[in-house]
Each structure stands twice: as C-alpha cells, then as structure tokens.
Amino acid sequence: MTSLRVVEICAGAGGQALGLHKAGFEHALAVELDPTAAETLRLNTGGTVAVGDVANADVWTPADYTGIDLLAGGVPCPPFSIAGKQLGSSDERDLFAWAVEQVSVVKPRALMLENVRGLSSNRFSGYRQRVLDRLTQLGYVADWRLLHAADFGVAQLRPRFVLVAMRPEDFAYFRWPEPAAERVSVGEVLRDLMAANGWKHVDDWVKLANGIGPTLVGGSKKHGGADLGPTRAKRAWEALGVDGKGVADSAPDVDAPHPAERLPRLTVEMVARLQGWRAEDEWEFAGRKTSQYRQIGNAFPPPVAEAVGRAIRSALEHDGVAREVVDGTDVHDPVYRALAGAEGFVSMDRLVDALTEGSHASVERRLALLAQDFELEQQVTANGTKYRLGEFKGFTGQENHERHDYMNRFRSRVS
Structure with a gap:
C-alpha cells in the first residue's frame, strides 16, 4: 500500500497517528505542545516531531508542507466542552478556526479535524457555519459527522465530532465509515489484562463488566491526578x-477480593486498551503514571482514526463510484448565513424569513449565541432593530490577538 503523507497538529500521544499509519498515511511532521506526549510520539513513530505551540512560527512553517495529502489534528477540546464552559472563540485555547485557516497556506488534498461532541450543539451553529463557508471560499467541500468510538471496536462511547474536507473532485468519492456490526464490552476487551496475575474471580468480573464504558476523561494539567473523571463517570x-477513584499500578493479584467485595481499578495499560490501543501495537507511553493516563485519556481512539483515514484514502484514490457534490448546501445556521451575506444591516423580519419556521424569539436566541463568537452590531430604527455581523472574535493567526499573551503566561498549564 503506497503511503500518503500527513501533517498532524496537536498530535498528543499518537492515537490519531497510529490510526492514520494503519490507514496507509506516513507522517511528514507531527506537532505537539506537551514535551512528554511528544516524546511518546518519537518513541513509537520514529518520525519528525516539532515541540511547542502549533501556532508559533518558530515551531514549524506550514508553507513548507504545501500540497501535503492530509492535514489532520485534534485541536483543544475545552473551548467546546461543557466542562470548559463552552466559551468557543473566547477561550484562548481555541485553535479550530486557526487550523482551518492553515488550509489556505498548506493547501492539503484533505483536511481532518476532530473535537468533542459539544461542537455539534446549537451553541456553535454559527461557528460551524463560518468554518464551512471559509472552506468553500478556499475551494473545498466539507462535512461534519458525530462518530461514536463504540461503533468501531472501542469499549467506550466517546463521541467525537469530525470534520472532513476535500476538493470537489476528491470529495465525490468520500463516504463516511460504516459502524461495526457488533460492539465489544469492557469485560471482553480487558479480560486478559485483568487476569494477568491469575486473579481467580476474573470471570465473575467480566460478567459484571458486560457493557460499554463512559467516555474516558484525560483531564488537564490544572486539575487532579489519574482517575476516571467526574462523579457521574465514576458511578x-x-x-x-x-x-474509578484512581488508576492502579498492576492488575489484581491471584487472591484479590471478589468484585462484590472490592472493585478493581484499571491500570494505564487497561486504559490504553479501552481507548483502542491493542497489544500488538506495542505502543510505549513516556512519563509517569499520571502523565501517561492524561495522554491516553485525551487521545483520539486509533480505530476511529483508522476508519476515517481509510475513508479519506479511498476518496483520494478515487475508489468506488463518484457521487454528485453540491457545494454550499449544508446550512448549520441560516441566521449567520443571512448576516454574513449582507452588505449592510439586516432587519429582524429578513432574519425570521431566513430561519423559515422561526420567530422573533428564536432569531434573538440565535443572535445571542452568535454574539459570543462574533462582533454583532445593532442599529435601532423607527421600524425596529437591524443587525450586522462584525469580526470573528476567535484566533486565526492575528499578531495582536490576546491568545499570544495567554500562551506566554500560562503555557505550562495548557494541555
């Protein structure tokens, strides 16, 4: 299988890298902020890893990779997660819009970006519309899809919102990967690891663990150590x-109590297995236990990355039958569209019409959400208030953006 070349940004500990390698992609470069995660990448991929803020011109030069087959990445999730208060473009860690903007420089054949489920919510409909419209301006067709890791052989739900974009002639061959016929349980996936020290109650534990696990939470450098997440997840x-109150150093001993008496904890190796790493991958994680757990918990599951990577590869190789591609039909926020396409101020009545079955109240709710990510001007007239969409508040590479100061002051706490 001839390798295609990929540049991966915010690469973490290599979940996406491993999946893309299995799909037939070879890394020209991986960029990662955390030095320990970068060491994990070096240990396992042998490729070139740039360490530092991906948006810092001293770390790498996007123009050096013009024409790469794939630009991929898992940019920071907190700006879109409920735990991160869904600040979107107001969160200095947000790099999604910046990553999209690099398409104008790198001009990849394909783009793949993944993030948390929160990005698919109504809160970010205008943000998503801006992304789609920007990619259209750059000559790409894009689509979003919410994928669940459990549909691809991973024993946890872990929904991820994935964006794929390509030129129309390639996108005509793109098909999202189909879910596997059956799901696997936590007990099935971890039986051999739980039994590693001969625990005599392992079969009873496997019966108890007959289900899909909740999403693993890697957490940030600012909060906590190695545990399996907030109270709801622990339950x-x-x-x-x-x-779920901690991570064990080893599997249960042969005479460890029955799970009805004391529940076992997962080891780092077990957490990696639940995230989609397999024994045959022989993946080595750098750092101490808490760092290793954080790297794994924040990763994109390799089987999901592989499935999407294979779909992208098939499209770039024009496998199958081409379908008609109608660009610009995927509308996530018609109110944003109406404002962005207007030269001046837009009346409330026009915005209600754009929302079709909308009302003044529903338009006002959307305007309130848009105002969190965009400057929104108002003009009060005798016939009512009119609106004009102003500048996007997010970071796209501006030299004077407050993100630069934030990174200089808090880089050691950003994960």
Whole structure:
C-alpha cells in the first residue's frame, strides 16, 4: 500500500497517528505542545516531531508542507466542552478556526479535524457555519459527522465530532465509515489484562463488566491526578465493576477480593486498551503514571482514526463510484448565513424569513449565541432593530490577538 503523507497538529500521544499509519498515511511532521506526549510520539513513530505551540512560527512553517495529502489534528477540546464552559472563540485555547485557516497556506488534498461532541450543539451553529463557508471560499467541500468510538471496536462511547474536507473532485468519492456490526464490552476487551496475575474471580468480573464504558476523561494539567473523571463517570464505571477513584499500578493479584467485595481499578495499560490501543501495537507511553493516563485519556481512539483515514484514502484514490457534490448546501445556521451575506444591516423580519419556521424569539436566541463568537452590531430604527455581523472574535493567526499573551503566561498549564 503506497503511503500518503500527513501533517498532524496537536498530535498528543499518537492515537490519531497510529490510526492514520494503519490507514496507509506516513507522517511528514507531527506537532505537539506537551514535551512528554511528544516524546511518546518519537518513541513509537520514529518520525519528525516539532515541540511547542502549533501556532508559533518558530515551531514549524506550514508553507513548507504545501500540497501535503492530509492535514489532520485534534485541536483543544475545552473551548467546546461543557466542562470548559463552552466559551468557543473566547477561550484562548481555541485553535479550530486557526487550523482551518492553515488550509489556505498548506493547501492539503484533505483536511481532518476532530473535537468533542459539544461542537455539534446549537451553541456553535454559527461557528460551524463560518468554518464551512471559509472552506468553500478556499475551494473545498466539507462535512461534519458525530462518530461514536463504540461503533468501531472501542469499549467506550466517546463521541467525537469530525470534520472532513476535500476538493470537489476528491470529495465525490468520500463516504463516511460504516459502524461495526457488533460492539465489544469492557469485560471482553480487558479480560486478559485483568487476569494477568491469575486473579481467580476474573470471570465473575467480566460478567459484571458486560457493557460499554463512559467516555474516558484525560483531564488537564490544572486539575487532579489519574482517575476516571467526574462523579457521574465514576458511578457509571462502578456499575461496570470498576473503581474509578484512581488508576492502579498492576492488575489484581491471584487472591484479590471478589468484585462484590472490592472493585478493581484499571491500570494505564487497561486504559490504553479501552481507548483502542491493542497489544500488538506495542505502543510505549513516556512519563509517569499520571502523565501517561492524561495522554491516553485525551487521545483520539486509533480505530476511529483508522476508519476515517481509510475513508479519506479511498476518496483520494478515487475508489468506488463518484457521487454528485453540491457545494454550499449544508446550512448549520441560516441566521449567520443571512448576516454574513449582507452588505449592510439586516432587519429582524429578513432574519425570521431566513430561519423559515422561526420567530422573533428564536432569531434573538440565535443572535445571542452568535454574539459570543462574533462582533454583532445593532442599529435601532423607527421600524425596529437591524443587525450586522462584525469580526470573528476567535484566533486565526492575528499578531495582536490576546491568545499570544495567554500562551506566554500560562503555557505550562495548557494541555
């Protein structure tokens, strides 16, 4: 299988890298902020890894990779997660819009970016529309899809919102990967690891762990150590026979208590297995236990990356039958569209019409959401208030953006 070349940004510990390698992509470069995660990449890929803020021109030069087959990445999730308060473009960690802007420089044949489910919510409909419209301006067709890791052989739900974009002639061959016929349980996936020290109650534990795990939470450098997430997640793990209050150094001993008496904890190796790493991958994680857990918990599951990577590869090789591509039909926010396409101020009545079955109240709700990510001007007239969409508040590479100051002051806490 001839390798295609990929540049991966915000590469983390290599979940996406491993999946893309299995799909037939070879890394020309991986860029990662965290030095320990970057060391993990070096240990396992042998490729070139640039360490530092991906948006810093001293770390790498996007123009050096013009024409690459794939630009991919898992840019920071907190700006779109509920835990991160869904600040979007107001969160200095947001790099999604910046990553999209690099398409104008790198001009990849394909783009793949993944993030948390929160990006698919109504809160970010205008943000998503801006992304789609910008990619259209650059000559690409794009689509979003919410994928669940459990549909691709991973024993946890872990929904990820994935964006794929290509030139129309390639996108005509793109098909999202189909879910696997059956899902696997936590007990099935971890039985051999739980039994590594001969635990005599392992079969009873496997019966108890007969389900899909909740999403693993890697957390940030600012909060906590190695545990399986907030209280709600810990309760879900408890229902599957797992003590989520910490991460163990080893599997249960041969005479460890029955799970009805004391639940076992997962090891780092078990967490990696639940994230989609397999024994045959022989993936080595750098750093100490808490760092390793954080790297794994923040990763894009390799099987999901592989499935999407294979779909992208097939499209770039024009496998199958081409379909008609109608650009610009995917409308996530018609109110944004109406404002962005207007030269001046737009009346409330026009915005209500753009929303079709909308009302003044529904338009006002959308305007309030848009105002979190865009400057929104108002003009009060005798016939009512009119609106004009102003500048996007997010970071796209501006030299005077407040993100630069934030990174200089808090880089050691950003993960």
